[in-house]
Ligand SMILES: Nc1ncnc2c1ncn2[C@@H]1O[C@H](COP(=O)(O)OP(=O)(O)OP(=O)(O)O)[C@@H](O)[C@H]1O
C-alpha cells in the first residue's frame with residue numbers, strides 16, 4: 272500500500288460518533304454496497320466502498336473497466352441509490368432522500384459533466400448553458416447573463432449563439448463544463464470527461480476544469496481511465512472489483 | 528421551459544413540418560368539409576332565411592318549406608287581426624314543369640308572391656326589377672340555373688305548367704336544396720302554373736310590428752287557427768334543414784367522412800409528436816439527470832403540443848378563409864360558422880395535448896443513468 276496522508280481522516284465505522292462536519296468533507300461514504308438486479312441475474316458491483324473527499328478537492332476515481340466507477344459516481348450524484356451503506360454529500364444524507372429529494376439534490380447542488388457531453392441539440396450554446404438555471408426557475412435574462420459569464424470563462428465567447436453540432440468535441444465539453452458550473456453547485460461530478468477528446472484537448476479541458484473548480488473552491492469527483500490527466504487530481508481512488516484498493520496522491524500513483 | 532420547448536421544437540424542422548401539416552390538414556378538412564355540408568344543408572332553409580317574413584304559417588305539422596300542404600287563403604284575414612302582426616300575405620310554393628328550347632322539360636319550384644307587397648319575392652337581382660313580375664306572364668329565374676334551363680334570356684318565352692311565362696328578371700344565388708330551380712311570379716299566376724284554385728295557398732308570411740315577439744305571435748296564431756302551425760323564421764328554417772338531416776343519411780355520411788379525415792390528420796399529428804419524443808429520449812434523459820422533474824419534462828411536451836396546435840390552427844384557418852373566398856359558390860357554398868372553426872380548433876388542441884401524453888410511459892421509464900452509460 273502507498274502511504275496516504277489523508278487516510279487517517281477517514282471516519283471509522285462508528286459513524287454517529289464521528290460524523291464529519293459539512294465544511295470538512297464534501298463527500299463521505301462508508302461501506303457502500305450496490306448490486307444490479309434484473310429478473311434473472313444480479314450483478315454485484317460495489318462491495319463495501321469507503322470514500323472521503325474533503326471540500327474543495329478534486330478526486331479521481333480510477334480503475335479497470337467494469338470496476339464500478341460509474342456506478343459509484345451515479346450514487347454520489349443521486350442518480351442511482353445504493354443498496355446499503357452511509358453516504359453524505361455536502362452534508363445531505365443520501366440514503367434518506369426520496370426520489371424528489373434526489374432530483375432536487377441533482378438540480379440544486381450537483382453539476383454534471385458527461386463523457387458524451389449530452390448537450391441539447393436544438394439549443395444554442397447559450398441556451399444549453401442556461402438549462403440548469405431554467406430548471407430552477409431562474410428568469411431568462413438573469414440566467415443568460417450568468418451563462419454568458421461562464422461561456423466566456425471557458426473561452427467560447429464568440430460561440431454563444433452557435434449550435435452544438437457546429438462545435439468540436441473539445442468545445443462541446445467546455446460548454447458542458449460551463450453548464451455544470453452555471454448553477455454554482457458546490458460539487459461537480461464528471462464521468463470520463465476526456466474520453467471523447469484527443470490527448471491535447473483532454474489536457475486543455477482538464478486544465479480548464481481544474482482552474483474553474485479551484486477558483487470557486489468546488490469539490491470535484493472525476494471518473495477516468497486516462498492516466499495522463501492524473502496530475503490534475505488532488506487524490507486518486509483506485510477501484511477494483513467493487514472495492515477501493517488504493518487511495519493516494521496522483522504523483523505517487525502515476526507510476527504504479 | 529418555454530424557450531427550451533420552442534427551441535427544441537424548431538430544431539427538428541422536418542418533424543415539426545410534418546406535425547404542422549397534420550394539424551393544418553385536419554383544420555382545413557373539418558372546416559371546408561363541414562362548411563360545404565353546412566352550406567349545402569342550409570340551402571334547405573334558403574327560402575325561409577331570405578323570405579323577409581318573421582313568422583311562417585302553414586299546415587299543421589309542416590316540416591319542409593319546399594313541400595307545403597294547402598291551407599285556405601281566407602284565413603289570412605284572421606291572422607291579420609292578431610295583435611303584433613304588422614302584415615300577413617299568402618304565399619304559394621309548388622312543383623311544375625318548364626319547357627326547354629331543346630324540347631325537354633325541367634321540373635321547377637314555382638313560388639307565388641302577393642302582388643301588392645311582393646313579400647317573399649326573389650332577391651339579389653342582377654337583371655330586371657323585382658316588380659317586373661307584375662308584367663304579363665312575368666317570372667324571375669336565377670342566373671345560376673342557366674345551364675339547367677338552357678340559358679333563358681330576359682324577354683324569352685317559356686311554358687310553365689302549360690301556361691305562358693316570360694323571363695323578366697334574373698337573380699343571382701337563389702339555389703335551393705332541391706334539383707328543381709326556383710321561379711318567382713305573382714300569386715295568381717303561380718296558382719295558374721300549379722293548376723290550383725287561388726283560394727288555397729301554401730303559407731302565410733307574417734311580418735311583425737316592431738317590438739312584437741315572434742313566439743308569442745306564433746302561439747296566438749295557433750290559438751286562433753288550430754289547423755295551422757306557425758314558427759318564427761329561424762325555427763322553420765331549422766325544421767326544413769332537419770327534414771333532410773334526419774330523413775336522409777346525409778348528416779351521418781358527411782359527418783363520417785369528415786371524422787375519418789380528421790382521424791387521419793390527427794394520427795399524423797400524434798404519431799409525429801410521439802416520434803419527436805422518441806428521437807429525443809436521450810435529451811430528456813439528460814434533462815432528468817441534471818435535475819428536471821417529471822413535471823418539467825412534461826411541460827416541455829405539453830408546450831410543444833400546444834404550440835403546434837395553435838400555430839397549425841392559425842395557418843389552417845387562414846387557408847380555410849382563402850378557400851372559402853375563392854371557392855364558395857351558390858351551387859356549393861362553403862359556410863363556416865364560428866362554432867365550427869372554434870370547435871375544430873378546440874378538438875385539434877385537445878388531441879394534440881392528449882397525444883403529447885402518449886409517450887408518457889417512455890419518459891416515465893427513462894432512467895437518467897442512461898446518460899452515464901455510453
Ligand atoms: N444497469 C445495469 N444493469 C446491470 N449491470 C450493470 C448496469 N450498469 C452497469 N452494470 C455492470 O456493473 C459493472 C460496473 O459498471 P460501471 O459502469 O460502474 O463500471 P465502470 O467502472 O464505469 O466501467 P467503465 O470504465 O467501462 O466505464 C459492470 O460489470 C457493468 O456491466
Ligand SMILES: [Mg+2]
Pocket residue numbers: 340341342
Ligand atoms: Mg464508466
